Amino acid sequence: MSDSITGTQVPRAAPATVQERVVETRGLTKHYGKTIVAVDGLELNVNRGEVYGFLGPNGAGKTTTLRMLLGLIRPTAGTARVVGAEPGSPASLMKVGAIVETPAFYPYLTGYDNLRLLAIYCGVPLKRVDSTLEEVELTPRARHKFSTYSMGMKQRLGVAAALLKEPELLILDEPTNGLDPQGMADVRNLIISLGKGNRTVLVSSHLLGEVEQMCTRIGVIRKGKLVAEGTIDELRGAATLTVRAAPADKAREVLEKGSGAENVKVIADGSFSLKVDLRHTAEINRQLVEAGVAVTELHANERSLEDIFIELTGTEGGL
Amino acid sequence: MLAAFRGEMFKVVRRPAVWVSIGMLLLLALLIGYALLWFVFTHPPAGSSQGLPPGTSLSDNKVALYPANLVKETLGMWGDLGGVFALILGVLFQGSEFGWGTIKTLYTQRSGRLVMLFGKLAALAVMVLVMVVALFAVDAAASLFVATIDGRDTAFPAADVIAKGIGACFLIYGFWALLGICLATLFRQSAMAIGLGLAYGLVVERLVFGLLAGVGGNTINEIQQWFPIANTTYLVQSFGIVSIRGAGSGAKPFADATHALVMLAVYVAAFTAITAWFSRTRDVTS
Numbered sequence: 267m268s269d270s271i272t273g274t275q276v277p278r279a280a281p282a283t284v285q286e287r288v289v290e291t292r293g294l295t296k297h298y299g300k301t302i303v304a305v306d307g308l309e310l311n312v313n314r315g316e317v318y319g320f321l322g323p324n325g326a327g328k329t330t331t332l333r334m335l336l337g338l339i340r341p342t343a344g345t346a347r348v349v350g351a352e353p354g355s356p357a358s359l360m361k362v363g364a365i366v367e368t369p370a371f372y373p374y375l376t377g378y379d380n381l382r383l384l385a386i387y388c389g390v391p392l393k394r395v396d397s398t399l400e401e402v403e404l405t406p407r408a409r410h411k412f413s414t415y416s417m418g419m420k421q422r423l424g425v426a427a428a429l430l431k432e433p434e435l436l437i438l439d440e441p442t443n444g445l446d447p448q449g450m451a452d453v454r455n456l457i458i459s460l461g462k463g464n465r466t467v468l469v470s471s472h473l474l475g476e477v478e479q480m481c482t483r484i485g486v487i488r489k490g491k492l493v494a495e496g497t498i499d500e501l502r503g504a505a506t507l508t509v510r511a512a513p514a515d516k517a518r519e520v521l522e523k524g525s526g527a528e529n530v531k532v533i534a535d536g537s538f539s540l541k542v543d544l545r546h547t548a549e550i551n552r553q554l555v556e557a558g559v560a561v562t563e564l565h566a567n568e569r570s571l572e573d574i575f576i577e578l579t580g581t582e583g584g585l
Numbered sequence: 586m587l588a589a590f591r592g593e594m595f596k597v598v599r600r601p602a603v604w605v606s607i608g609m610l611l612l613l614a615l616l617i618g619y620a621l622l623w624f625v626f627t628h629p630p631a632g633s634s635q636g637l638p639p640g641t642s643l644s645d646n647k648v649a650l651y652p653a654n655l656v657k658e659t660l661g662m663w664g665d666l667g668g669v670f671a672l673i674l675g676v677l678f679q680g681s682e683f684g685w686g687t688i689k690t691l692y693t694q695r696s697g698r699l700v701m702l703f704g705k706l707a708a709l710a711v712m713v714l715v716m717v718v719a720l721f722a723v724d725a726a727a728s729l730f731v732a733t734i735d736g737r738d739t740a741f742p743a744a745d746v747i748a749k750g751i752g753a754c755f756l757i758y759g760f761w762a763l764l765g766i767c768l769a770t771l772f773r774q775s776a777m778a779i780g781l782g783l784a785y786g787l788v789v790e791r792l793v794f795g796l797l798a799g800v801g802g803n804t805i806n807e808i809q810q811w812f813p814i815a816n817t818t819y820l821v822q823s824f825g826i827v828s829i830r831g832a833g834s835g836a837k838p839f840a841d842a843t844h845a846l847v848m849l850a851v852y853v854a855a856f857t858a859i860t861a862w863f864s865r866t867r868d869v870t871s
Contacts, residue, residue, distance in 0.1 A: 359693060359694060383596060
């Protein structure tokens with residue numbers, strides 16, 4: 267490792283090298299009547315290969331936006347391109363798999379037959395049905411009627427349906443809604459695995475922990491407007507590390523050498539505040555100790571996603 | 586559109602409610618149209634000849650149940666009433682999609698909304714045809730059975746007459762089914778669509794024109810000829826009614842079969858256009 271420990275934090279997952287836009291909206295707006303503005307001039311950019319978290323409190327306009335991206339709702343103003351085509355057009359739909367709110371299937375058909383039906387609609391080979399059911403671990407219940415499924419199984423069938431076309435883009439609206447903790451964890455892990463490789467996942471949620479675990483980049487929507495967009499680390503801003511050590515002069519010398527003078531600030535109580543990648547905390551400690559400095563406190567100051575969310579939306583996350 | 590049609594057929598043949606609707610019509614056709622009438626005509630209650638033309642009895646009506654009158658009897662009995670089941674079929678095809686929320690599943694597959702709709706309409710046409718052909722088949726079997734046990738002539742009408750009868754019934758039921766799918770699309774649900782469809786078909790047009798006919802005379806008939814239920818009646822009447830002992834050839838319908846065919850075709854086209862327009866332009870929020 268280099269002696270120099272400087273700069274802001276590295277994003278936890280690197281975005282796609284070539285920033286090919288899979289979803290792009292410009293001034294996307296939806297009014298209901300003259301008084302309700304569900305989505306207001308939204309500028310959303312989702313790049314290929316990322317798991318994009320669309321975060322916002324209930325009623326912020328997430329579902330309306332996703333419905334517009336699928337062509338289910340027509341925008342009042344603005345434009346959108348989804349996988350290079352107009353939302354809802356056959357060219358776009360063929361490359362998009364989606365769950366909007368609760369997965370909707372035919373209750374009198376089995377899970378297997380529901381997928382067979384979608385395979386017929388989409389012109390997908392029937393053998394994909396079996397492999398997709400296996401992928402979501404629903405094979406043992408596949409021959410049972412959809413009406414007998416638990417919420418978790420319905421959700422998994424929804425994911426299977428979304429995957430059936432082997433889509434380039436997955437749009438998942440609150441995919442863990444109504445699930446028990448185990449079901450939530452299962453769906454979360456599934457989404458993380460689906461997001462690996464070149465596939466793009468756009469997942470909406472109002473659960474911060476969920477988004478933090480799954481997403482490489484997030485957009486925060488409030489009252490129909492996108493109020494922030496970036497990686498979680500970008501939104502957090504640079505973290506700081508509080509260092510209390512003696513002798514203070516020697517400590518300062520070591521810290522400035524390692525992190526750069528511009529990143530070291532002396533706090534009133536004699537401790538130091540460092541703008542630093544928190545992954546280098548142990549290295550900083552080692553350098554101080556090797557220089558004969560006694561470290562009495564090393565304390566990371568990192569804004570939580572909840573702090574950011576409350577700051578941006580004025581609401582408590584997950585409520 | 587072939588994929589959309591295949592998908593719709595996959596769904597409907599597996600849907601119990603569709604077969605219940607068709608089955609109910611066939612059961613009623615058998616029980617009321619033949620079994621009950623044959624029993625009443627064979628064992629007429631005392632005094633049942635009162636009010637009938639001189640020299641005739643209730644049992645003379647049995648001629649209507651024999652194969653020679655298959656088309657007239659089937660259309661006369663079920664041309665209008667059976668439309669109710671076609672209406673339900675049409676509503677089931679579309680209303681349930683809103684109820685289950687599957688409309689959004691449909692619209693987020695590969696094809697555009699209109700392609701999905703026309704696939705659905707094609708499947709509906711197939712099921713209406715199945716309903717009509719099954720109705721004629723059941724009635725044919727029943728009439729043959731009745732004629733055999735009564736020792737009467739078992740000859741059916743000419744094939745072209747039966748084909749015309751099936752065609753007329755298909756158009757009438759097609760009108761009802763499209764009314765159902767149109768109402769279900771407008772109201773985005775089944776209950777309201779069935780309720781309003783039945784109210785219009787069985788009550789509103791008949792009641793309103795029935796009441797007005799008493800005061801308006803021929804003027805009311807002139808107006809009524811542009812309304813759908815009147816035209817289903819003209820079309821049924823164009824096949825004539827069963828003649829019993831040479832009596833009752835029936836009054837000539839106010840409008841002829843061609844008028845009825847054109848009007849019903851116009852209504853079918855109009856309901857299709859309205860359904861397509863609403864399907865294409867409306868937001869899906871369910």
